[in-house]
Amino acid sequence: MSSHNEHQDQSVNRPPSRKEMSRRQFLTYTLGGATAFMGVGAILPMIRFAVDPILHKKGAGDFIKVAEVSKITDEPQEFTFELKQQDGWYASTATLTAWVRKNDRGEIYALSPICKHLGCTVGWNNNKATPDEYHCPCHGARYTKEGRNLAVAPKPLDQYKTKIENGWVYLGDIVPNTEAAREA
Ligand code: FES
Numbered sequence: 001m002s003s004h005n006e007h008q009d010q011s012v013n014r015p016p017s018r019k020e021m022s023r024r025q026f027l028t029y030t031l032g033g034a035t036a037f038m039g040v041g042a043i044l045p046m047i048r049f050a051v052d053p054i055l056h057k058k059g060a061g062d063f064i065k066v067a068e069v070s071k072i073t074d075e076p077q078e079f080t081f082e083l084k085q086q087d088g089w090y091a092s093t094a095t096l097t098a099w100v101r102k103n104d105r106g107e108i109y110a111l112s113p114i115c116k117h118l119g120c121t122v123g124w125n126n127n128k129a130t131p132d133e134y135h136c137p138c139h140g141a142r143y144t145k146e147g148r149n150l151a152v153a154p155k156p157l158d159q160y161k162t163k164i165e166n167g168w169v170y171l172g173d174i175v176p177n178t179e180a181a182r183e184a
Helices: 002-013 018-055 179-183
Strands: 064-068 077-087 090-102 108-111 149-151 159-165 168-175
Antiparallel strands (some): 064 168, 108 159, 159 168
């Protein structure tokens, strides 16, 4: 009797054999691996959804159809256009203005109206005392037709990247002025 009980106790307290251990490990690894696989499969699309808009900032680098080439003369004309922007999840529309003209070589360029002094908006031929110039109403900055700074502002007016396609003028990003340097 006592020897039977001893035998039973030994079998209960006996450490798990090598075979039982590896089966348990196998199940643990298999279930763990399957759970991790399913988890990654479920989470990846969410991560992609979350990160995708951040990676694709839309608006910069695009060209926008602004004016017909046939309408552009050597006199600066004001055109407004809309730029749709997508920054992450935030969609917005900015209304921009450009002063567009043809130079003596027949090339079309477009100037930004943002004054290089403190950022007010310049106008063309809007000051009788200094005709045929861009004038800033805030502190009196003046610029030539090509955007060269004549007074107050430290730099020429910026330009838009310009592209001509199928009889239309397209404008892109704002870049430093090259037209004023040609004029000088
Ligand atoms: S902001 Fe244009 S002159 Fe000051």
